[in-house]
Each structure stands twice: as structure tokens, then as C-alpha cells.
Amino acid sequence: MKTAKKPVKTPAKAVKAPAKPKVAFFDFACCEGCQLQITNLGETLLDILGAVDVVEFREAISEKWDKDYDVVFIEGSIGDHHAEERLKKIRARARVLIAYGSCATIGGVNGMKNSFPLDEIRASVYGKDYKLFDSTPTKAVHQVVKVDYFINGCPVYAPEILEVIKHALRGLPYTVPDNPVCAECKLNENVCMYERGLACLGPWTRAGCNSWCVNNGNICYGCRGSVSNPSKAAQDVISKYNLKPELITGKFDMYNKCKENDEKPGRGK
Amino acid sequence: MTTQLVREEIRNSNWKLRTGRIIAARQMTPAEKWFDIALDDGELDHEPGQFVQVELFGVGEAPISVCSSPTRKGSFELTVRAAGRLTRHMHALGKGDVIGIRGPFGRPFPVKKMSGNDLLFVAGGLGIAPLRSLINYVMDNRREFGKVDILLGCRTPKDMLFGDEVARWQKRLDVGFNCTVDRTDPDWKGNVGLITTLIPGVTINPERTFSVVVGPPIMYKFVIAELLKKGVPEKQIVLSLERHMKCGMGKCGHCQIDHPRNYYCCKDGPTFTYDEVKDSPKL
Amino acid sequence: MNQHILKKEELDAFIKKLSKRMKVVAPVAKGHDNFAFAEVSSAEEIALKYIPTILPPKKYFMPVREKVLEFSADARGFTQKPVVEYEETAIFGVHTCDLAGISCLNMVFSERPRDYNYLIRKDHLFIIGLECLTYCDGHASCALVNAHNPNGGYDLFFTDLGDRWIIHVNTQKGEALVEGLPRASTADLAALDKARAAKREVFRNEIGVEAKKLPEIFSKAMKSKVWHGVGGRCVSCGNCTNVCPTCYCFDMTDSVGLDLRTGERTRTWDSCQFETFAKVAGNENFREERSERQRHRYFRKFSFPLDKFNRFFCTGCGRCTRTCMSKINLKDTLKELAAEHN
Numbered sequence: 001m002k003t004a005k006k007p008v009k010t011p012a013k014a015v016k017a018p019a020k021p022k023v024a025f026f027d028f029a030c031c032e033g034c035q036l037q038i039t040n041l042g043e044t045l046l047d048i049l050g051a052v053d054v055v056e057f058r059e060a061i062s063e064k065w066d067k068d069y070d071v072v073f074i075e076g077s078i079g080d081h082h083a084e085e086r087l088k089k090i091r092a093r094a095r096v097l098i099a100y101g102s103c104a105t106i107g108g109v110n111g112m113k114n115s116f117p118l119d120e121i122r123a124s125v126y127g128k129d130y131k132l133f134d135s136t137p138t139k140a141v142h143q144v145v146k147v148d149y150f151i152n153g154c155p156v157y158a159p160e161i162l163e164v165i166k167h168a169l170r171g172l173p174y175t176v177p178d179n180p181v182c183a184e185c186k187l188n189e190n191v192c193m194y195e196r197g198l199a200c201l202g203p204w205t206r207a208g209c210n211s212w213c214v215n216n217g218n219i220c221y222g223c224r225g226s227v228s229n230p231s232k233a234a235q236d237v238i239s240k241y242n243l244k245p246e247l248i249t250g251k252f253d254m255y256n257k258c259k260e261n262d263e264k265p266g267r268g269k
Numbered sequence: 270m271t272t273q274l275v276r277e278e279i280r281n282s283n284w285k286l287r288t289g290r291i292i293a294a295r296q297m298t299p300a301e302k303w304f305d306i307a308l309d310d311g312e313l314d315h316e317p318g319q320f321v322q323v324e325l326f327g328v329g330e331a332p333i334s335v336c337s338s339p340t341r342k343g344s345f346e347l348t349v350r351a352a353g354r355l356t357r358h359m360h361a362l363g364k365g366d367v368i369g370i371r372g373p374f375g376r377p378f379p380v381k382k383m384s385g386n387d388l389l390f391v392a393g394g395l396g397i398a399p400l401r402s403l404i405n406y407v408m409d410n411r412r413e414f415g416k417v418d419i420l421l422g423c424r425t426p427k428d429m430l431f432g433d434e435v436a437r438w439q440k441r442l443d444v445g446f447n448c449t450v451d452r453t454d455p456d457w458k459g460n461v462g463l464i465t466t467l468i469p470g471v472t473i474n475p476e477r478t479f480s481v482v483v484g485p486p487i488m489y490k491f492v493i494a495e496l497l498k499k500g501v502p503e504k505q506i507v508l509s510l511e512r513h514m515k516c517g518m519g520k521c522g523h524c525q526i527d528h529p530r531n532y533y534c535c536k537d538g539p540t541f542t543y544d545e546v547k548d549s550p551k552l
Numbered sequence: 553m554n555q556h557i558l559k560k561e562e563l564d565a566f567i568k569k570l571s572k573r574m575k576v577v578a579p580v581a582k583g584h585d586n587f588a589f590a591e592v593s594s595a596e597e598i599a600l601k602y603i604p605t606i607l608p609p610k611k612y613f614m615p616v617r618e619k620v621l622e623f624s625a626d627a628r629g630f631t632q633k634p635v636v637e638y639e640e641t642a643i644f645g646v647h648t649c650d651l652a653g654i655s656c657l658n659m660v661f662s663e664r665p666r667d668y669n670y671l672i673r674k675d676h677l678f679i680i681g682l683e684c685l686t687y688c689d690g691h692a693s694c695a696l697v698n699a700h701n702p703n704g705g706y707d708l709f710f711t712d713l714g715d716r717w718i719i720h721v722n723t724q725k726g727e728a729l730v731e732g733l734p735r736a737s738t739a740d741l742a743a744l745d746k747a748r749a750a751k752r753e754v755f756r757n758e759i760g761v762e763a764k765k766l767p768e769i770f771s772k773a774m775k776s777k778v779w780h781g782v783g784g785r786c787v788s789c790g791n792c793t794n795v796c797p798t799c800y801c802f803d804m805t806d807s808v809g810l811d812l813r814t815g816e817r818t819r820t821w822d823s824c825q826f827e828t829f830a831k832v833a834g835n836e837n838f839r840e841e842r843s844e845r846q847r848h849r850y851f852r853k854f855s856f857p858l859d860k861f862n863r864f865f866c867t868g869c870g871r872c873t874r875t876c877m878s879k880i881n882l883k884d885t886l887k888e889l890a891a892e893h894n
Contacts, residue, residue: 047810166808172328173354179826182789182877187616187821189606191586194877203787203877229827231787231842236878274639275676279668282634284620284817326625327808327815331833353833367630486836513832515804518665522801522824527839527848529771531856550774551838 021070024056026090028076028083029110034101034155035075041158071096071168074141077103077110080134084144091145096168099141102154106225107140107258114138114257140258149174152224157209177207178228181220185211193219194241201251203237204230223255286324286369292344294363297430300350302360307344315339316377317403318509318540322517324369331355332514336398338405348398374517378403378540383479387415391492393422393464393484397430399509400483418445418471422464426450426457468495475500483509489552493543503544510539527551555736556719564595570642578644579605603688604869608650608797609643612677613657620669621817636669642678649869651681651706652699653797659861660800681706685747686754691870693883695755696763699867713743759883761890769893770855778888783843785878790823792872798865824848
């Protein structure tokens with residue numbers, strides 16, 4: 001074994017010790033369940049707290065920080081003008097911004113709002129005076145500001161949080177796997193949901209969750225968004241298992257309606 | 270009974286890294302950086318056309334062609350284009366930094382077969398990097414080869430790599446030289462156009478000429494067509510192909526070439542003669 | 553070597569005895585006609601009649617994720633420790649198709665430069681084969697590639713003779729485990745011959761094209777239209793390669809701890825069906841189309857290994873067809889290629 005005589009330098013862009021990076025969490029339209037995932041990390045959380053300095057975290061602490069942030073986690077989707085402005089202000093103060101959880105990365109369930117005419121849905125929620133309440137079609141975080149890291153999932157998958165934090169601390173890009181969930185599910189030797197007679201979104205959804213849901217007996221709901229080049233062969237999958245294609249597209253809309261913002265120029269960003 | 274998981278150290282592991290220290294580095298263009306690396310355990314012991322796997326601690330590995338000739342002792346050189354995750358990260362490194370090295374890997378240029386023959390080098394863009402290991406080898410052993418011609422092409426004059434060295438080759442009386450750029454700038458007095466336009470102007474004796482061509486995949490098709498037109502035999506057109514070599518040992522599968530013989534670029538190549546790979550749909 | 557006899561009611565005692573020495577894994581039922589190799593401690597947990605497991609036993613030879621190097625970099629410099637991790641394991645009930653798969657992997661990883669991680673681990677795996685006397689299902693094509701009969705590669709090999717198994721002992725390690733079991737009698741050996749003879753009537757070339765014709769068919773298949781049909785259906789989920797007993801492509805990744813100083817290199821299974829597999833930095837993709845990737849998979853089974861190892865890297869297990877999300881069928885593809893060739 002060789003021991004080098006000189007220390008290995010960490011590349012310039014990485015966040016440098018000894019000053020611990022200031023980390024903050026902000027929530028927008030969401031259930032805050034992804035923030036709870038942080039507190040669910042258990043012992044790993046203590047290790048993370050040894051590496052970073054959490055300055056804002058509504059689920060656990062209440063102090064207010066008025067300087068810039070090294071890393072901010074944005075949870076939730078953007079559903080009104082006020083949220084959009086607030087997000088832009090946070091971005092201006094953040095060196096690294098992480099979209100955290102499905103609502104932030106792909107719009108998530110809040111995107112279902114976009115399936116209806118805006119005024120119709122506002123009226124149904126707020127009643128006849130709905131115009132008094134600000135509301136816009138749902139956007140994912142990257143459809144409003146630049147995002148440096150994406151942590152997908154509803155909720156986020158704990159090992160992936162850790163991976164992204166380590167990448168962010170070292171200034172390295174993190175690549176979300178661009179393979180379908182099946183790729184990981186097969187390695188876990190789960191009985192395919194289609195074999196059980198259930199339509200699962202695994203063949204089109206981005207992996208990286210280690211097929212968490214299927215391992216625990218659930219189908220994949222598509223909460224990590226679709227792979228960048230989804231197969232057009234849905235028809236073949238469906239025909240093999242005698243299912244209706246509308247079933248799949250309908251299921252996908254539950255989490256992925258905001259994807260249309262990326263596809264239609266002039267909307268979104 | 271569940272047995273214990275045994276963890277054993279492997280002395281002769283394929284994954285053991287050689288440690289290398291960057292002894293000099295220079296930004297050549299905004300996209301390309303040059304590194305001179307000395308290994309702690311001695312010479313790299315490579316041949317022209319081979320590559321190494323560069324490991325940056327915790328970031329991963331990437332295959333990089335050695336751009337210096339083995340005739341130059343004590344260290345070896347790499348030209349790294351910031352194109353992927355590892356190479357971008359490597360651009361942040363400089364003198365004194367330690368990197369991991371595996372290799373050298375790959376089949377070198379067929380130097381022995383080429384000796385005694387004429388040589389026509391054709392380099393496009395970053396292709397000059399692997400080719401430089403051979404050109405400098407030939408310059409250092411000039412008597413062993415016949416007539417030597419070098420043709421270079423790059424996008425703009427600013428993208429020209431190894432400018433000083435290229436100028437020295439240009440001045441040599443025993444080397445024919447020509448270069449061209451795709452897009453010119455006000456200071457450029459040379460040729461403008463694709464590298465293929467330079468080939469008809471070179472006088473060669475095709476029977477005894479080896480043409481070594483290295484460049485982006487798109488370049489091969491057109492350059493090879495020109496060389497064949499000139500009568501260079503398929504067996505004497507030598508290429509260096511680009512693939513993503515991940516293991517360097519002909520196993521991981523990433524670098525396999527679409528060809529009835531399914532070559533592993535890392536082991537069967539990266540240098541191939543045209544007749545070996547001409548049945549591949551994509552070079 | 554010798555042949556021994558194990559009565560069916562004695563299997564439980566055999567497994568229990570074996571599991572005192574090492575970890576024992578065997579096919580277990582997972583429901584919906586799915587099976588997987590998993591740890592067992594008694595005979596009743598084992599699915600003796602099973603169709604090929606979701607993942608082949610290659611998962612014990614080259615684990616899905618495998619640490620190959622530990623390293624740390626700090627003020628003192630860079631240190632490393634190349635490692636192999638293994639567990640003394642007996643794999644019980646391996647069908648002949650999977651034995652063929654293991655012997656393919658053995659050839660690949662013994663080829664220079666040798667893969668010590670694989671070779672060291674292999675020496676700690678004990679293989680007990682189990683003969684198929686009938687087809688598992690209609691997706692198998694083991695007779696095409698002659699993988700329906702045992703061709704070595706095991707320590708012990710079980711063949712069902714009704715109320716008992718006849719065990720072929722192939723190694724010294726195997727000899728130690730059948731100690732105390734009675735030797736097979738002439739009648740037992742005759743019963744084995746009879747079973748094998750009956751098998752010849754059952755197992756027939758499944759595609760109606762002789763295996764020796766396949767190399768010629770593939771030599772013309774690079775530009776075949778068949779790949780467009782196959783690629784058009786492909787989901788690029790990688791199921792076909794993950795479940796293949798002879799696929800061994802892998803990826804290497806580095807990970808670090810939260811201290812950002814210590815870390816490890818891991819080898820993980822990869823798939824040539826993934827869009828990023830043949831992509832290089834700078835975004836050139838040498839197998840961008842699904843059809844190109846599927847063609848590559850078939851060439852890796854029926855063309856390339858023939859030149860290199862003088863055998864097919866398809867064992868006819870049928871897993872790729874069974875697992876495909878979109879009805880890509882190996883037997884049908886071969887038939888289509890053959891038809892196009894004629």
C-alpha cells in the first residue's frame with residue numbers, strides 16, 4: 001500500500017471545512033412529509049448534523065437566519081404568485097438549491113390541479129369569492145428557479161438524501177438514474193406487479209429508490225417522474241397483461257401532471 | 270446456520286490503483302487541460318496509442334489516452350477535455366495533487382508493422398492527443414520510418430492543441446505538414462475547410478503508406494473515403510476508436526463495438542485497422 | 553467419481569447436515585409461479601419443482617453490488633485496500649441451464665486479466681445440481697443449446713428416480729458430503745439410464761433450426777429488419793439482462809462516507825439495454841436506438857461468445873422471455889432471423 005507524501009487537495013468548488021455549511025429547509029405546497037424523512041434518518045441524522053449546520057428547519061427548530069445559505073432544501077410545489085416570489089428570493093440567497101421531494105421536483109400530487117380550468121378549481125376550493133385568493137397552475141421548483149440537485153420521491157428515499165448531501169458538500173453533480181424502476185426491482189427479486197395482475201408504473205418511472213414501494217408490496221406510483229426517454233411500447237406492456245392504456249396514463253397524472261409545463265414552451269419557467 | 274461474511278484483502282487485485290502525482294498542469298484551451306503525471310512506483314511503461322484509467326478519489330474513473338511518447342521518461346502526459354463528470358472535476362486539479370491510475374490498457378498502434386514504411390497522420394480535434402504519443406515516438410526514432418506527413422484539423426485556430434510542438438513539426442525538413450480550421454479568425458493565414466480537403470494534396474506511395482487517423486466519429490467516414498480513393502490499403506489505415514471503457518480489461522461490456530466480432534475497444538483496441546472494423550455500422 | 557443414493561424422506565436431514573457446515577440456499581416459492589434462490593434450513597422450504605428463478609444463481613458468484621476497494625484520503629495521503637467479500641455457501645437445486653450459465657461466467661472471469669474477486673468467491677461456493685426430466689415451461693429452449701443435460705460444473709448432481717435421488721459426485725468436496733449415503737446399485741444406474749432415455753423423447757430442438765446454423769444466420773444478421781420489430785417493443789428496463797445467467801456487464805462507482813474522506817469502489821450489475829450504457833462523455837451514444845441495443849444482446853448470446861469461447865452464451869433457460877414486459881420472445885426472434893435468412 002502506498003502512502004502519498006503530500007495531502008490530496010479537494011477541488012476548489014467543494015464546500016470547505018472547517019466552517020460547516022449553513023443548511024436551510026423551506027416548505028411550499030406540500031404535506032411536509034419529506035422533511036419528516038430527515039428526522040426519520042435516526043443515527044445517520046447525527047452524522048449529517050456533524051457535517052452541516054442546520055439554520056432553518058420548521059419541523060424541528062425555529063431560529064431565523066438572515067445571511068446567505070450554502071445549501072437550501074426546497075420542499076413543495078409552487079401554486080401562487082406569492083410562493084413564486086418567495087422562492088426567487090430564497091434562490092438569490094442560496095449557493096446550492098436542492099428540490100426536495102416529488103412536489104418540488106415534478107409538481108407531485110399538487111399538479112392534479114392543472115387537469116382542470118384554474119377558475120373552476122379555485123371556485124370549488126374557495127367558493128364564490130375565489131378571486132380574493134391568489135392561485136396559479138402548479139409548477140415544480142425547476143419551472144421557477146434554477147435547481148442544482150433533485151431528490152425525487154414521495155416521500156424522499158433516505159439513502160438518496162444522504163448521497164445527494166455528500167455530492168453537494170463536495171461540489172459534485174448528482175445524476176438521478178435514468179433507468180426504469182424495473183431495473184432495481186428485478187435485482188430485488190420482487191414478483192412483478194403485472195404478474196399479480198396489477199398495473200405498476202415501474203417500467204416508465206425513474207429508478208433510484210431501490211424499488212422501495214414494490215419491495216413493500218405496493219405498485220410504483222410514478223412519484224419520481226418519468227425516465228427522460230420513456231418507451232413508446234406501453235401498448236405492448238399493456239397488451240401482454242390485458243390492461244387498458246388509459247389506466248396507465250391516468251395513474252401517471254397523479255404525480256406527473258406538471259411535466260406538461262416542461263413540454264409546452266411558454267409555460268413553466 | 271448463517272456463516273460470517275469474510276472480507277479478505279487481495280494483493281493482486283485488478284482494482285488496485287497506482288498513485289500518480291501531478292507535476293505540471295496547464296490550461297490549453299477553455300475546454301482542454303494538460304497534465305504531466307509522475308507515478309510513485311516508476312514508469313507507466315506504455316506504448317503509443319494506449320490509455321489509462323484515471324481515478325479521482327470518490328468521484329470515479331474515466332479512460333484517458335496517454336498523449337506523450339514512451340521515449341519520454343520519468344512521467345507521462347494526459348490531455349483532458351472537460352466533457353463528463355470526472356473530467357470536469359479533474360480540471361480543478363493542479364500541481365501537487367494525487368490521482369489514482371490503472372493501466373496502461375489497450376492495444377497500441379502497430380509500431381513494428383509501420384516501421385520502414387511511410388506514415389500519413391490525420392488528426393481531428395482532440396484526436397491529436399492519442400496521436401501525439403505516436404508522432405513524438407516517430408520523431409524520436411525518425412530513421413526507422415520513411416516519409417512522414419502530418420495533417421491537422423480543428424474547429425478554430427484557438428482550438429489548436431500543442432501549438433509550440435506543432436510549430437516544431439512544421440519546421441522539420443523531414444516532415445510534411447499541413448493544417449486547416451473549420452472556422453477562421455482574423456489572425457489565421459492558413460487553410461479553412463474540413464480536414465478531408467487536405468488529403469488530395471498529399472503525395473504518397475499508397476502501397477507503402479500507413480495512415481493513422483484519430484478524430485471524432487463523424488470524421489472517420491469521410492477521411493477513410495479519401496484515403497481509399499488514394500489507394501491506401503484497408504489494412505494500412507489505422508484508427509483509434511472512442512468508447513466508454515470502464516474496466517479496461519475486456520469485461521464490463523461498455524466499450525463493445527457493434528460488429529460481428531464484437532470487439533472490446535479497451536482490449537482488442539482502441540487502435541484498429543480499417544479492415545478489422547469496416548463492418549461496424551458506427552465507427 | 554461415485555454415484556450415491558438419497559431417499560426422498562432423507563433430504564431434510566441432508567439439508568440440515570449441510571447447513572451446519574455452511575449457508576444453504578435453494579429455490580423457494582414466492583407465489584404467482586415465481587421462485588428465487590434464498591437461504592433455507594430445512595427441506596420443506598425448498599421448491600423442488602420450480603421454473604427458473606427470478607435471478608439466476610449468478611447473484612452468488614457476482615453479487616448485485618460488490619465492494620472491490622476501500623480507500624481513504626486525508627492529510628497523510630491516499631491509502632487503499634483491495635478486498636473481496638464472500639460467504640461459504642452451498643447452492644442447492646441448480647438446474648442444468650444455470651450450471652451452463654455458471655460455466656460461461658467461469659470462462660469469462662478466468663480469461664486474462666483474471667478477475668480475482670470472482671475467482672476467489674467461486675472457490676467458496678458449493679454447487680448441487682438438480683436434473684430436469686421435463687420442461688419447466690414453454691419458454692425454455694435448453695435443448696437447442698444442449699443445456700438440458702448435465703455437462704459438469706457442479707460438486708453434486710441430483711437426478712430424481714421416483715422415491716429417491718441418484719447423486720453424481722463430481723468433486724472431492726462433494727465426496728465429503730455424501731459420506732454415509734449408500735452407493736448406487738446396478739438397478740439404480742439402470743433407472744438413471746431409463747430416465748435419460750425418456751428425456752431424449754421429451755427434449756427436442758425448440759425452434760426447428762439447428763444450433764450449428766445459428767452462427768451463419770448471425771453473420772448476416774447485423775442489418776436484419778428483425779431488430780426494428782424487437783427494438784420497437786423494448787422498454788429498456790434491463791430485465792432481460794438482469795435475469796440472464798450469462799450476462800455479466802457491470803458498472804463501477806465510487807462512494808464516500810459523510811466524513812468525505814473514506815470511501816469505497818463498488819461493482820454493480822449493469823445492462824446493455826440502458827440508454828446510457830454505450831454513451832461517452834460529450835454525449836456521443838454508440839447504441840442510441842433500442843433496436844441496436846437488443847441486437848447487441850442477441851449477438852452477445854449467439855455470435856460473439858462463439859468466436860471467443862466456442863459456445864453459445866444462451867443456456868435456454870427462457871428467463872428473458874418470461875420477464876420481458878413487452879413480449880420480446882427469444883425463440884420467436886431466432887425463428888424470425890432464420891426465416892429471413894432463408
